Amino acid sequence: MKKITKAVIAVAGYGTRFLPATKNQPKEMLPMIDKPIVQYLAEEAVASGIKDIILVTRFGQSALENHFDTNIELEMQLEKNGKTKALEQVQKTYRMANFIYIRQGRHLPYGNATPLLCVKNIIDKNEPFVYMFGDDLVKAKTPCIKQLMRVFAEESPAAVLAVQKTPKKELGRYATVRYQKGTKINQIEEILEKLPPEKAPSQMAQFGRFVFTPGVIETAESHFRAGKFGKDNELWVTDLLNELAKKDKVIAQPIKGKWMTTGDPLRYMKTMVDFALDRPDIGPEFKKYLKNLKISS
């Protein structure tokens, strides 16, 4: 097996829940303080040793490509105005990795595994890779991806997925895992999509961070070719994981850190408040402001 150097980020979603704000910008471009959400993902990947970042996009998302590109007019203007720090920030976005873009065509099915169909010609047959959902952020001392890559290197499974213990009342929104009895390496028996809390096999919910062996792309392909789709006629990562888990090791790794999603307006704004409070430049003042609101419920 080759070394892991590629991360695939799924950013082809429509962001309908954020309309009209997302009318002509992808939801992954929505700001988180002063950076688009997707930049946090790219930075997490780079901090974990990733060299190539493959963004699976769709029609109308050129803002993403422009963000990770050079921007000569802007750079010249910043240089002329002596804004060295801002210039550094702007240049860092295109220097940090090698960016590759693939468009997800309309002929492909909906689903969070569909981007895997799009990257089959970029990932080698013996090359494991990282897969990320564009709307999940993780606050962690050791980058989440790095934590998964360590487990992958130690156990050589077919796939590692990140999970986090989640309050019962929220479990219905996510996929939850059933661990094998007595497993010492967090090996799973199966993973189940969006079950009501009382039926969920555990409180460990999957979020958008994975390390996959290239076999997962083959599995996705075979499902697609056979028209084997899951819930709502979509192609789901969970269905692929279950197939892998039948014959191979699939590990659901609890992450040290905090997963926060930006997938809908409420959670996006909660995450935004959380990140703003963390920032040394605006956090203390912002906290004072929130305190003065004297919120009563």
Place this chain on the structure above:
Amino acid sequence: MKITKAVIPAAGIGTRFLPWTKAMPKEMLPVVDKPVIQYVVEECVSSGIKDIIIVTSWHKRAIEDYFDYLPELEWRLKKQGKEKKLKRVKRLADLANFIFVRQKGNYGNATPVLSAKRAVGDQPFAVLWGDQFIWAQPPRLKQCLEVFEKYRQPLVAGLRVGQEEMSKRGMCQVKPYKEELFHLQKIIEKPGPKKSPSDLAAYGTYLLTPDIFPILEKLKPGKDGELWLVDAINGLCQQREALAVELKNARLYDSGNKLNYHKTVVDFMLRDKEIGPKMKAYLKEKVND
């Protein structure tokens, strides 16, 4: 004569939000589910403005597309049966008659107004900044337009501010006229509390007459070598009477820097019927952390 045209300068880089503003205009920063500039545009429309002249530059295409039809998206929403979203997306293009002008000339906030000259023509017009809005009851522009229709004088909107703001804003030197109306003598940029002539700050809302254009054309670069709208307005004040209106029931929402932007977002999400109650619980927990 009624004012039916508004100029919204939106050509600045938005350095304070870099790198986000690398590929997106700062006027497109979302406040809950709408970009900041939409609040300004909707205020114009609800105050009776018909033509909205947005002064942009090379990296602001997203604003033009936003206030246009987007057939691909409309087709998709229709197919998914999302009628409510479809309506909200489609009406953006129908809000007003949008005119886009590219900014040319020297640095400074007077330049976009001069760039809009041919689009404005020979009639009075409003100028509102594209990255801040004022929530007021009735809307601030409506309050200003009512005064203009009565007095036919150029005017600026004012808000009373505390000492801290006096070193950040343009402060009005005024003589009392009647109630919330003042004779405007000049605006002094960021004088600080000691030198401030009053506690009335001019807040990004100007109703101007076309005789501002000859002044703009001859305007000399001021502070930092830039062309300042305030300098031109001060020139206008010397030529003719001008007014300052103290806005009633008003509150400024500024997205010009990160802290103010996040304050604005919090205020608006708390007002949102769906998100507000859930956010309240979360903020309470966060504050007590």
